[in-house]
Amino acid sequence: MIALVQGQLAHDGRDHVVLMAGGVGYKLFCPPTLTGALGDTLTAHTSLIVREDSMTLYGFTTAAERDLFELLLTVSGVGPKVALAILSTLSSDSLRNAVVADRPEILTRVPGIGKKTAQKILFELKDKLAGGGLDAVPVAAFNDVNSDVIDSLVALGYSIVEAQTAVQALPPDAPNSVEERLTLALRYFA
Numbered sequence: 001m002i003a004l005v006q007g008q009l010a011h012d013g014r015d016h017v018v019l020m021a022g023g024v025g026y027k028l029f030c031p032p033t034l035t036g037a038l039g040d041t042l043t044a045h046t047s048l049i050v051r052e053d054s055m056t057l058y059g060f061t062t063a064a065e066r067d068l069f070e071l072l073l074t075v076s077g078v079g080p081k082v083a084l085a086i087l088s089t090l091s092s093d094s095l096r097n098a099v100v101a102d103r104p105e106i107l108t109r110v111p112g113i114g115k116k117t118a119q120k121i122l123f124e125l126k127d128k129l130a131g132g133g134l135d136a137v138p139v140a141a142f143n144d145v146n147s148d149v150i151d152s153l154v155a156l157g158y159s160i161v162e163a164q165t166a167v168q169a170l171p172p173d174a175p176n177s178v179e180e181r182l183t184l185a186l187r188y189f190a
Helices: 063-072 080-089 092-101 115-130 144-155 160-168 178-189
Strands: 004-012 016-021 024-029 041-050 055-060
Touching: 004 024, 016 041, 024 055, 041 063, 055 063, 055 080, 063 080, 063 092, 063 115, 080 092, 080 160, 092 115, 092 160, 144 160, 144 178, 160 178
Parallel strands: none
Antiparallel strands: 004 016, 004 041, 016 024, 041 055
8 A cells, every 4th residue: 555655846746746656656536734845845645545446645734634535435335435525525624523523514515415315324424423523513613603604615616625624723712693704704714
């Protein structure tokens, strides 16, 4: 198994990067968190998926993100493309919050995930994530007001990960109004 690749960024595609390491270019399918400028040295924690007709390498910024990817693969009906789509759309904390709060509507924001699949993922991950310090994740981060703020930010052109990060950065004593929280979230980007 290839667990780690460190090399210079030779190509940065929409859903992949090519890292040059030891004279070999490794194509890593990855979430948008694994990016850099051409020529930058990047370290990618990887997961090698071997199928009958292919060997595909997936790269992640952290080992924890890679482990979450591999955990998603244990859910029946979730393959590497769907797991990567989940991690490309939601942050690790957002996924953990969705599981703790049993909020399938958060997962349905991921392209290709319907309500049934979202519920299945939440059901199968609930016990698997329980031992991983899940209780330390603030569940309050995804109430209805914050979901409306995230939806508004996405409608304004921000990615869902950017919107979730802005909402998580709101102060604990932020007003409980969508308009006021949206204003504070927009200040985060300024």
